Amino acid sequence: MPLLKIENLSKSFGGLKAVSNLNIAINEGELIGLIGPNGAGKTTVFNLLTGVYDKTEGKMTFQDKDISGLKPYQVTHRGMARTFQNIRLFSDLSVIDNVKIAYHQRTSYSAASALLRLPSYYSGEKEMQRKAMDLLKIFNLGDKAEEMAKNLPYGEQRRLEIARALGTEPKLLLLDEPAAGMNPQETHDLMNLIRWIREQFKLTILLIEHDMSLVMGVCERIYVLDYGMIIAQGVPDEIKRNPKVIEAYLGEEVV
Amino acid sequence: MGSGIVTQIFQQIVNGLSLGSIYALIALGYTMVYGIIKLINFAHGDIMMVGAYSGWFAITVLHLPFLPALLFSMVACALLGVLIERIAYKPLRNASRIAALITAIGVSLFLEYGGMLLLTAQVRTYPPVFPGTMYIVGGVYFKYGDIVMLITSFVLMALLHFTVQYTKVGKAMRAVSFDQEAALLMGINTNNIISFTFAIGSALAAAAGVLMGVYFNTIDPLMGIIPGLKAFVAAVLGGIGIIPGAMVGGLMLGLIESIVSGFGASTWRDAVAFLILILVLIVKPSGLFGKNVREKV
């Protein structure tokens, strides 16, 4: 049983068909890549999965349950988390507070408890502090816990975004161009990080990326999107040689 | 006899259109400024007030007839509008929306309280500018003044439409309101265009002020507040940032208000505008002519 199943998914914006008849299946534990030229509709797929957009047609099943029509926070509750193409950190919050937000849905005490400072407030805060701190340390951000998120260098901001997403304790992690703006060294570190978190957190990962070295390096299977449709799918070696893929990426260097 | 309800309704329609055309003139200023720099210029209603006073000054002190007084007032307020933009709004072009909004309210209060200080709260009266001739068509009363007002408003709106759609400046205005950065890169002097937009908007507000002075006879320093708010509602109704929307919204609001007050409760009159506002915001915030713009995720 696939963890995530997308069947005949389509999305139109007025007359524009952003995504048509997509069929994607992802099994538990896999590391899948979603690639394609700019504007192919990759982020749209993420937005559809996470409830930011409503689908026009089709079916999305996650852990055997239909997830269409759910609001983003409900999708997250079900165990799907994401990062964004343009970093969306809570800039004026500290690094650790950014992560604590992720734990909000699972470690929450009531608002009444917060107002009246009942014991559950103190134990809840303690637990969140501990969990958030543990997570930050894993990502080597422990010593920056009290820093403002906006003051972190770019690479660390991206790491924080991933850490934060993991705070929601997801089964499926959607990464949207995690290597954007990174130099080769950083990209290499990211590759190791991605493999490592998959092991450590028992994740399934779906990743959008333009950097081919990353995609070919970590992904087990790849889907190729062009003009909203899947034009190829398979293992990296197949994709590298697929003429339709090469054509779509005309000018792009496929390593 | 067909008179009675039907003539009543027609009378209200005529009144409504006169009032509505004033709202439309003010609403145009709101919508143009919002369209170009995404600012709700709270001070706009007060510019209308300054226009009313300038007109009064031109008529009673300079003894100018209607049209030159109108022009005098329009020019004076155009300059005022540009001045306000340069001093108070330009520094805040990249600031948060709340800061810009507060500044606009601050300017508004400055004009109101400054007016109270300079002119005292005492009302001034507009001397009669037009002959009192009444025309009666099918039981409906048209004052000479009403007709001049309607014609003036429509002429001004037509001029504006022409300017925006068919002149080079108008094209530049539309470009800047679509994408300021791109317009700048295309060689458009965005600062000048923004100033020009304020100038035109303020001139139209001034015209509205003079017309209000003629229509309602009395003027006071706080006269811009309620009509300003209502004109703003009209702009939102039509679709804020959209010029034809402001015209249609203004006329519609004037009509609805006339009909409501024709049926009695005039203290509820002002509430009508706000109820329309809430309705629009709940049902279709982008207004009659507006389009929904999504944030890109």
Next chain:
Amino acid sequence: MGNWFNRKNIVSLLGIVLLYAVVQGLIVQDIMPPFYKLTLIQICIYIILATSLNLINGITGQFSIGHAGFMAIGAYVSAIITAIQHGPLILGLLAGAIVAALAGLLVGLPTLRLKGDYLAIATLGFGEIVRIIFLNTEYVGGAAGFTLPSKITWTWAFGLMALSVILMKNFVGSTHGRACISIRENEIAAESMGVNTTKYKVMAFTMGAFFAGLAGGIYANYFYIIQPMTFNFILSFNILVMVVLGGLGSMTGGIFGAIVMTLASALLAGVPEWRNVITAVLLVLMMIFKPTGIMGTKEFSLNFLGKKSDKNAASKN
């Protein structure tokens, strides 16, 4: 309970009690001039108003400029209960706050999808509609309003103010407060991190309205008379200025802004026309030169009094 007794809380409590006692002493000894007492109680009212508006605008980032409407509802409902129905003060205040909270719920729900300027306009419209409704209601005296006995003492005003601020601060310093802040910072990210943004936006509105209603009740039961024209847009605007002056997003900033503006207004009470013009000019200047206000989003904190063990928990181990 044991959690409450740390150094920080004890010092804060002592400070609060001291402040209260000093003023109360002066009042009881008849040394306090009536105008000073009036100003002090006004400060308490405005502190509640500013911090409650901050909850909506500063913490949750929702643009609300109709706060006077919630205050008006609280004022009138409490006045109806205490003056017309001759009920006890506490009931009146509570009822006023609760009805105002319901109004907050009613305003919050439909306007949630509105962003930025549109939300501001909607709340502005709401404030005006409330005022016009009371203006046209004969039961509460219409335009002339009505009079009621002044039952609010310094003890009431200060006590309720302290309680309100503590409750609001408790909320902000919790995971729920953080959820609201995350909405302000990046709503889409907040939603994606599992925060039910609708629920929290409504919560912020409801809570902010509750305390504004409470402040309204205090106001009505102190100032002998309530009239619709008091609760106009200018009042909403003044509260907004207090929040922005102190720093949008800072609870202590809100307190600060309330104190500064009320004092300034009291000091310039003799020259109302000039006062208004000067306020307007200063406001514009402040927006041009320091729009983040005095405290920005920072809070004045007594963290330096924290236990040694607290500090270690935050650092690496």
